[in-house]
Amino acid sequence: MSVTWRDVARKDFEDVVRSKLLWGITIGFVGLLTLFLVVGWVSGGTNDSTMTDLLSGMAQFVVFFVPLIALVAGYMAIVGERRSGSLRVLLSYPFSRSDVVFGKAIGRSVVVAAAICFGFLVVTLLGVPMTGDLAIVDLVLVAGFTVMLGVTFTALAVGISAATSSRGIALAWAVGLFFLMLVLWEALAVGIYYLIEGTRPGLEAEAWYFALYQANPLESYRIAIGAVTDSFVWPFVQLGLEDLSYAETGPGDLQTSARVEGEVPFYLRPWFSAVTFLAWTVIPLAIGYRRFENADLE
């Protein structure tokens, strides 16, 4: 019987699940969610709101915390072992390098998914009595999309970890990409739009602009949750570079389907988020694997 990626995944799960840093961030995430729910309840804001509203509001936190947890869980997965020397022990057994990359990606994804499920359990336990509403379908869909987001960012982080040869470079990539997606994406999309169209995107804009916008898995997630909960999920950071007034525009008008002229193309439909997630899972892992496979492990 030969060893496989499953052995790597299992070892890695055992190891990472004991990481204090990861537990710290997960507890911070769940703690903030709880605070958010309790404050909302005490201030009476949730008295007449439903579980669905709660989930929609939560998504705004999720786009910050879930990628953070996933990146922390993943960015050291391979480069950390490579620098410390434990990779030399692992690779002295009959593992292939692809076993290491995919085993790590799966082991760490399971940890991240478990942390997310823990968070949703807390939300359910607190949210149901507060709103008196279960909304089981919405809950499962939102939890499912959130797990997908978590897995996507874990794969991205493991891909970075496989592709780089030093911890510092891996950290720089992880932080840089996170910052780009969380804060700068709007500037990037609006900038490109301006270069091509000569104007800033208004309330109505070309379809390709929204496609570009949603190529960011965080935006993709936001839009998917918006579709599930039939609401407008506010972004974590809003630079306000688009040529429209958020104060004067109702949330309903801000949904992508309302902003595209004519028929909504397939790639702007909510299910397309799954394709975005898949691309951000597969491409970084493939690049990471290729670089790792050809690397000299000093």
Added chain:
Amino acid sequence: MTAIETQSLTKRYGEAAAVDGLDLVVEEGEVFGFLGPNGAGKSTTINMLLDFIRPTSGSAVVLGMDARAESQAIRERIGVLAEGLDLYGRLTGRRHLELALEWADGTEPPTSLLERVGLSTDAAERTVGGYSKGMKQRLALAMALAGDPDLLILDEPSTGLDPNGIRTMRELVRDAADDGAAVFFSSHDLGQVESVCDRVGILNDGQLVAVDTVDGLREAVGAHAELYLRIADEPDVDLQWIDGVTEATYQDGRLTVTCDDPRAKARAIGALRDAGIEVLDVDASSVSLEDVFAAYTNGDVDLVEESGDAEESGRLAGVLQ
């Protein structure tokens, strides 16, 4: 079938060659010492055998399989103690062994491996994060032994080990060899290689300087061994009749005995003892690796006098115990 065979194995980093045209053969069942100073290219060679790094040119065959194309199949049959290794700080010692046994298809109980490397079962229940360097090295050695490998590759195995640990490690190497495994053992310590190996390859600057049996090595480097003895008065014993002693001179409380056979040093001490002369202190010339290279390249060995700690100077240690 040979355990290891390399052909013109070369690894370059830019202009500099870390390993330069290495041709090496390690037979099955032998303990081969790979001797050289730090930076000579020992680890680079081992890393190429394990497919951790890829040769610039040349090839290596391990247990009859190509080190590049058939690395996984090779690693199913070898045990490795890599240089600069680290373990999983959050897992216990026992868990490490269980994983190693699983991965290496080993059937022996973890407890027997613990015993062999001298780790207590108490220590095995603790997480490895709290282990000393020596304990980690012992555990890694146990992990390398898991699954009864046909070839053990040990890169500087004595790193971090105390003298007891080094003795354990030597015994384990001999046991493995007695069971028919080949052992490829790298070290920068002459005494270690000498005490455990059948044959020795000497590497310097990425090139193989010589391959010799341990007896041949002893002869080459022991040609002009010197023994320094502190004695209160000039002894009235003639040491020159002793087999292997070429000269004995006394000056200022110190007797210098020159030998052309390292074993003669013990005989000289024995002769003094028999004559009832109290030896206050013993020092011996130690042979540095540079001397070894010189011995093989110029046929001449220069001696450096160093304090002879009984634990460290392999040859004398055995005699004085």
